[in-house]
Amino acid sequence: MKPSNFLLMFGIAIAIVLSVTRIILSATFSTTGIDLDNIQAQTDSLQKENMILKEQVLSQAALTTVAQKATTQGFEESSTKTQLAVTSSHAVPVAYKQ
Amino acid sequence: MRWRYLAVFVFFIFAFVCVWAKLFYWQIVKADELSALEQSQSSLNLQIPPIRGDILTSDNFPIVTNKMSYLVYADPQEVQNETTTAQLLASTLTIDVASISAQLDQHDKVWVPLAANIDNTTKQRVAALNLPGIDFQETPTRYYPEASMAAQLLGFVGKDTFGNPKGYFGIEGYYDRQLRGRVGETQIIRDAFGKPVFAKLVNNSGQQDGRSLLLHIDRVIQFIAERKLEEGVQKYGAKSGSVIVMDPKTGAILALAGYPTFNPQDYWDFTDDEYKNPTVSNTYEPGSTFKPLVMSAAINEGLVTPTSTCPICGGPVKVSDYEIKTWNDQYFPNTNMIDIMIHSDNTGMVYIAQKLGLDRMLDYINKFGFGQTTGIDIQGEVAPQVKPRDSWYATDLATAGFGQGIAVTPIELIDAFASIANNGARMEPHIVDKIITPDGQTITIPPKVLDQPISEKTAKIMTEILVDTTNKGEASFARLKGYRIAGKTGTASIAKDGHYDQTNTIASFIGFAPADDPKFVMLVIMDEPSVSIYGAETAAPVFFDISQGIFDHYGISPTGD
Numbered sequence: 326m327k328p329s330n331f332l333l334m335f336g337i338a339i340a341i342v343l344s345v346t347r348i349i350l351s352a353t354f355s356t357t358g359i360d361l362d363n364i365q366a367q368t369d370s371l372q373k374e375n376m377i378l379k380e381q382v383l384s385q386a387a388l389t390t391v392a393q394k395a396t397t398q399g400f401e402e403s404s405t406k407t408q409l410a411v412t413s414s415h416a417v418p419v420a421y422k423q
Numbered sequence: 424m425r426w427r428y429l430a431v432f433v434f435f436i437f438a439f440v441c442v443w444a445k446l447f448y449w450q451i452v453k454a455d456e457l458s459a460l461e462q463s464q465s466s467l468n469l470q471i472p473p474i475r476g477d478i479l480t481s482d483n484f485p486i487v488t489n490k491m492s493y494l495v496y497a498d499p500q501e502v503q504n505e506t507t508t509a510q511l512l513a514s515t516l517t518i519d520v521a522s523i524s525a526q527l528d529q530h531d532k533v534w535v536p537l538a539a540n541i542d543n544t545t546k547q548r549v550a551a552l553n554l555p556g557i558d559f560q561e562t563p564t565r566y567y568p569e570a571s572m573a574a575q576l577l578g579f580v581g582k583d584t585f586g587n588p589k590g591y592f593g594i595e596g597y598y599d600r601q602l603r604g605r606v607g608e609t610q611i612i613r614d615a616f617g618k619p620v621f622a623k624l625v626n627n628s629g630q631q632d633g634r635s636l637l638l639h640i641d642r643v644i645q646f647i648a649e650r651k652l653e654e655g656v657q658k659y660g661a662k663s664g665s666v667i668v669m670d671p672k673t674g675a676i677l678a679l680a681g682y683p684t685f686n687p688q689d690y691w692d693f694t695d696d697e698y699k700n701p702t703v704s705n706t707y708e709p710g711s712t713f714k715p716l717v718m719s720a721a722i723n724e725g726l727v728t729p730t731s732t733c734p735i736c737g738g739p740v741k742v743s744d745y746e747i748k749t750w751n752d753q754y755f756p757n758t759n760m761i762d763i764m765i766h767s768d769n770t771g772m773v774y775i776a777q778k779l780g781l782d783r784m785l786d787y788i789n790k791f792g793f794g795q796t797t798g799i800d801i802q803g804e805v806a807p808q809v810k811p812r813d814s815w816y817a818t819d820l821a822t823a824g825f826g827q828g829i830a831v832t833p834i835e836l837i838d839a840f841a842s843i844a845n846n847g848a849r850m851e852p853h854i855v856d857k858i859i860t861p862d863g864q865t866i867t868i869p870p871k872v873l874d875q876p877i878s879e880k881t882a883k884i885m886t887e888i889l890v891d892t893t894n895k896g897e898a899s900f901a902r903l904k905g906y907r908i909a910g911k912t913g914t915a916s917i918a919k920d921g922h923y924d925q926t927n928t929i930a931s932f933i934g935f936a937p938a939d940d941p942k943f944v945m946l947v948i949m950d951e952p953s954v955s956i957y958g959a960e961t962a963a964p965v966f967f968d969i970s971q972g973i974f975d976h977y978g979i980s981p982t983g984d
Binding site for chain 1: 484485488489490491543566568569570572642643646650
């Protein structure tokens with residue numbers, strides 16, 4: 326085959342291969358937008374859920390909440406200095422065996 | 424025959440010229456317009472708002488963070504049964520039916536707001552009603568898990584003139600640029616179904632979330648200070664009160680409380696006066712809490728020692744046309760410096776001030792930081808001016824000796840006083856410890872020494888005098904036995920319209936502990952207490968109450984007096 330004919334055939338073959346490849350890739354990627362949208366929606370939903378849960382956790386962990394709950398459950402602030410009071414009726418052992 | 428060929432040729436040339444002309448028109452002349460049309464049809468320009476940074480207390484608890492809130496809106500043209508819709512929404516949102524009906528009645532509009540800042544639970548309840556024409560818009564808002572704790576320190580987030588979030592007052596105002604981040608823009612290319620095209624994904628230009636702040640504020644100490652302050656203000660019938668707790672060695676602010684305060688979640692329900700932080704924005708004459716600074720100056724200059732005696736303390740002291748008396752009209756001839764402080768003897772302080780002289784007095788006032796802002800990182804700090812030298816009279820020097828005739832802010836006073844607890848070095852007060860970038864890097868703000876007004880030796884001498892003052896002075900009945908606390912009471916007259924109020928005072932107590940290795944310095948102020956006007960009987964008990972809480976929190980045991 327003449328070199329010029331070979332080059333021509335080669336060029337046509339390359340053009341056909343690249344065109345087919347482009348068609349295949351475009352077709353593949355054309356539907357990824359749907360997946361991307363779904364992923365984005367899922368990410369948004371999880372972020373919102375995370376934010377709501379964080380709000381609930383922080384609300385429960387707040388000192389003001391803990392103090393209010395302590396008051397409603399009958400805890401009172403000690404007016405005297407902190408001291409250990411043993412109220413058990415059993416004798417207190419001198420030392421606990423580890 | 425030849426003319427037929429020519430005619431066909433001309434016709435084809437003409438046809439091609441027409442095609443070229445049309446192509447030129449669409450591709451060159453109309454290029455921009457068509458490009459814009461294509462952009463609007465297939466692409467979407469979005470603004471990406473930044474997430475505002477969190478504010479964390481020293482234990483990494485987010486005292487200010489963000490949450491999702493919702494705006495409920497309606498399309499009046501889509502709403503089917505206005506009366507039923509309004510009633511259902513009113514009962515679910517607990518707002519007036521009439522206001523909802525008025526909004527739904529605007530049939531010329533396609534978007535009307537109904538309720539803002541709705542939480543997720545309420546939003547779910549409204550969504551469950553399945554009302555046509557009703558929808559939601561997400562808006563991130565600030566969330567305060569500890570409610571109004573440290574409100575005057577934190578400030579709040581409102582809107583600027585363009586409707587963008589902006590911090591006002593406190594930390595939110597001072598660090599607004601760090602917290603707010605940067606808005607970005609992105610372009611999304613969409614296919615014919617409106618789905619994003621994967622191959623041409625976003626270019627995120629410039630969006631950056633805000634930086635977070637880690638504070639020195641100790642949440643437990645802040646909680647204790649606020650609770651005890653509120654109890655104290657109510658118990659002693661004061662108009663208001665404030666507390667500052669600071670680490671004297673670093674200037675770190677551990678707690679900063681004011682009462683009354685406001686709720687930053689509903690800041691619009693409060694007035695400007697309630698937003699202001701009184702510890703940096705209010706000025707007052709400090710009274711006897713200023714005496715340790717004057718005595719320190721005299722000791723530092725070698726003018727007096729703890730055992731030096733006062734030759735003029737046998738009775739009232741005459742200065743120009745005025746007679747200066749002690750607070751209780753009791754006099755101690757030849758009293759020494761320690762007893763002057765224990766008895767809070769005004770005549771003794773006049774003696775010291777006169778010995779110091781005006782030039783040295785002004786020099787030490789400057790070194791202790793009065794007349795200039797401390798540099799604390801909170802919006803709203805003021806610095807009352809010290810009178811120029813040629814405006815001082817003999818009476819001004821005398822009264823400055825016991826803290827009258829000179830105006831200070833609470834933060835100025837505690838910052839100056841803290842130098843006694845820190846070997847004479849005055850530190851810059853700071854609320855923020857670290858700035859945290861969105862990608863996790865931290866920028867630490869180091870402690871800063873502002874000045875060395877007194878020597879380490881003077882500081883130690885003054886510390887012992889103040890321990891004696893706490894143990895034997897007017898507030899000794901309320902002190903915590905077993906702890907060495909260096910402190911001083913203050914009962915200052917209030918200057919009003921050119922004279923001093925005869926009935927009301929600003930009562931205060933300032934001190935640090937443990938005296939030998941101070942972990943905190945604290946100032947408690949009661950504004951116009953009505954049960955008793957004296958600092959020893961109002962501010963001092965509050966001070967000791969809070970101190971007990973701090974000792975328990977830090978696990979500091981009594982060491983003996």
